[in-house]
Amino acid sequence: MGAQNGGGPAETLSPALPTWVEGAAEALLSACCDAELKIATAESCTGGLLASLLTDVEGASHAFERGFVVYSEEAKCELLGVARERIDACGAVSRDVAVAMAEGALARSHADIALAVTGYAGSAPPGEEPGLVHFACARRGGRTAHREEHFGDIGRGPVRIKTVAVALEMMDDAVRDQ
16 A cells, blocks of 8 residues: 555655654554445544545545545534534534534544544634644444543644544544444
8 A cells, every 4th residue: 555656655745744653544544444444534623634644545545435624613513513502612622522523524424433633733712722632533333432632832733743643543443443
């Protein structure tokens, strides 16, 4: 499943991503292919970075079903069916919204597993925490897992890369959780 022209498995994003993140994406897609599972993503703070990485892995395109980039609150509601009341009550960066995003992506796709991320990759609004990211991973017919990470005020790029790494780990866990 390597890329052509001697590059790594995720040649388009190299060298921005650490090699081990590229390897984790390739391993995830390989496991999905072996298990005949399809995955979808619902991304806010990563802005499609995860979907881009997954589509850079050559030879595994049938494992990635679709990606939703839902940066605004309106997009979360319109594309994923997240209730406006939930966002108003909990905030767009919350456990409840991440879970609703993952479950909405699963409901609005043909995927078996959907991963959602919402957080503050860069500076956060007053009273909020920079680097706070909520993750949710839903598996069709199974449970929805949640994870909260506090990456800190380390910068937009590093938070996004760490977010992608955690997302890959959660999806890998969901593939193996039968």
